[in-house]
Amino acid sequence: MKAPAIPDTATLDRFARIVGERYALRDEADMQPYLVEPREKYFGKAAMVLRPGSVEEISRIMALANETRTAIVPQGGNTGLVGAQIPFERGDEIVLSLGRLNRIVKVDAEGNAMTVEAGCTLAAIREAADAADRLFPLSMGSEGSCQIGGNIATNAGGVAVLAHGPARDQVLGLQVVLADGRVWDGLRALRKDNTGYDLKQLFIGSEGTLGVITAAVLKLQPKPRARETAFVGVASPEAAIRLLHRALDQFGRGVTSFELMSRLGLDFVLRHLPGSRDPLQGSWPWYVLLETSSGDEAQTLRPRVEALLADAMAAGEAEDAALAASAAQANALWRMRASLSEVQKQEGGSIKHDVSVPIAAIPVFMKEAAKLVEEIVPGARLVPFGHLGDGNIHYNISQPVGADKKAFLARWEEVSAAVHGLVARLGGSISAEHGIGRMKKDLLAGVKSAVEMEMMRAIKRTLDPNGILNPGKVLQR
């Protein structure tokens, strides 16, 4: 794979003519919002930012990029946490922003399907489904700005994976512009279709390295008629897991979220999130945000959840619990959970991980990881939280009180190596839901077999022979 070329002005002019000068940004200041990612870990440079308005324009952009060997970095809402959507620092790449393709094309309530363009925000999609009395279950903190094309390209997770699976499981069909500009129209709305290889699966989770996702047909779910949200104090991760199994045993896939946070995380929320208050009287080492949903009316769900919590307290699995009395109270609980990343920023630098281990191994992981971190950065404050029901923990670490932010962040690689080493020993994943991007591309070969790396490279060469699609992301150049 030859390295893509640095585009000259004449080439950039050709790209600009495809979308019109208005949508071809070359000015540093104009490009800036597309070159910094939310965590402010990566600051990229680009030759140009293109904001096409149609699939046809994207097709022409890719054909020209393939002809001129210009590297293209597809970008959605720029909320990704591993830098996949940010160009490198060389300045030879073009950012392809999908945001103008933001039409909700069709909501088919009877067929439980919805056709959308890649630039629709997740929130807009959830609202459109809701308006049609359906649920689009994918949900995460960034849903107001993240875009569905990016969600699919990164196989995003979020707070509803336990019951509904990640982005991959919500996709019925895709439209993709290939590296050479050909358009693959795979916008099918069928529940079942076993005609040949399921090509959409290749593009889902490939982080823009195999094609540019331009539209999707999404699955919709029946809207739950009742939902109960509880905030539960627990003594330990072990107790939380026993509570999880009790809930799954009684509610099956009616357990729609099971989120864990530590007391320190709650303290950060109470300190920095305006209007927040502790839902429970006492103080407990860990908390679970438990959501159950049912097609049934509220009258039958609520007493069942009350019984579950009472039984769990009697069994020593739960210490105390508050059941939201209204949708407003439930939203307040979710707002606390969603703020966990944000409030950490107020406490200085944080080193973050997105790991998964088999659920049964979570207690061991928590104990061992705490020891490892304390050895490397004494006094570092542990704020692990996440999707316990999926075995997925955001193992976040805030700097010691009063420490120097830069000096703390300089230990990132060292701390991560220790945490990821532990994860590997426990048979886990070093990227449960955020992907590889540029953050973890150098780690990939360490956690995959040679055979798997060879297969990935072979697929990359097959679909992007000139290596122009987000080169150097996921796989090293």
Next chain:
Amino acid sequence: MKAPAIPDTATLDRFARIVGERYALRDEADMQPYLVEPREKYFGKAAMVLRPGSVEEISRIMALANETRTAIVPQGGNTGLVGAQIPFERGDEIVLSLGRLNRIVKVDAEGNAMTVEAGCTLAAIREAADAADRLFPLSMGSEGSCQIGGNIATNAGGVAVLAHGPARDQVLGLQVVLADGRVWDGLRALRKDNTGYDLKQLFIGSEGTLGVITAAVLKLQPKPRARETAFVGVASPEAAIRLLHRALDQFGRGVTSFELMSRLGLDFVLRHLPGSRDPLQGSWPWYVLLETSSGDEAQTLRPRVEALLADAMAAGEAEDAALAASAAQANALWRMRASLSEVQKQEGGSIKHDVSVPIAAIPVFMKEAAKLVEEIVPGARLVPFGHLGDGNIHYNISQPVGADKKAFLARWEEVSAAVHGLVARLGGSISAEHGIGRMKKDLLAGVKSAVEMEMMRAIKRTLDPNGILNPGKVLQR
């Protein structure tokens, strides 16, 4: 892609030495069970049938096949309905039977995961899950003999797709022997793992043309505490769809099966299935087998289902309904549904289809298809049945009473062309769950875009450059 070579005796001897002579069948009679498929539509020939006992043996077989350019046809329980598992008539291919790899390696109830070898029957897997108080939801008529490797290789569907999805959705990890004998160990048990391309998706549904699936980690579900099975007489497919939406609205994903059959189908069952009896007093044009499941106890589910059926009758969506009073009664209803293919055999030849259309289009499909068939074969008897909740109808047609079986079956292509043409006009799929195999390989290019066919061929060339894995299936040679 060069055509695979016809293996000479010396080459066959080399293959035989890998597994031992006892497991290398060369005798016509010994090979026979592996060369005829259940529908008796394809009768293949093979140079040899190999029955390896380990992944290592399969790895050596594939390496030798790749070296000698010998075509390999992987085979599980030989229940596939499109001939993917049957060699062609030339006699140059080797059948690779996975049946000896039949160990259930591990059942992890706490982690809701199960590791199995490819040759385990689906029934054995369901029983092992049940014994661990878990549900493995994949279920179909052939589960006593079909093998999980084949289920995964064909992305099998069945009667639980509505709530749980097809085989693809049950797989956490795979072990695959590649065309050149390399073994890819992707046996991961993690719920969430976004590290690189999700390669297992390529092999799922590829019908043995990209690799040999040798083992899998499967997802398990909480076992429902309550299940209610109803047999409902309905006036029309339209009424059945209204009933489906009512059920989904009230039970959400608690609707675990929604199967349709016609009165003629029921008549065939009553005529040929020993011990069967009509569950309802009156006679209705169509019937729905409706199953709802809940993590809850039976006391709350049953009255809700009774209310659903009463409301549906009041709304004119259901004419009459029988709710199974015991597990034995529920099993009897399912036995009738499962027997539909079998009892058709007693009525002479049948021409079969496995199509899906958007659910809302099913009534139109039924009306138009009936007209088309009557024009081609007057008096042909329509026995459509299937997974209405997935939009998937097995549009089966029995010969006219007293007709000549061979003459009727000779019309297969003609009838199918008409039915598939209608499906295409309605935006449907010509193979909803059975796959392409050899039966539909010549139809594939007619329903896929040139871009999609090119991508599939490129993937095939990448993973099987010598074209030795089930050549001529799915994609033409």
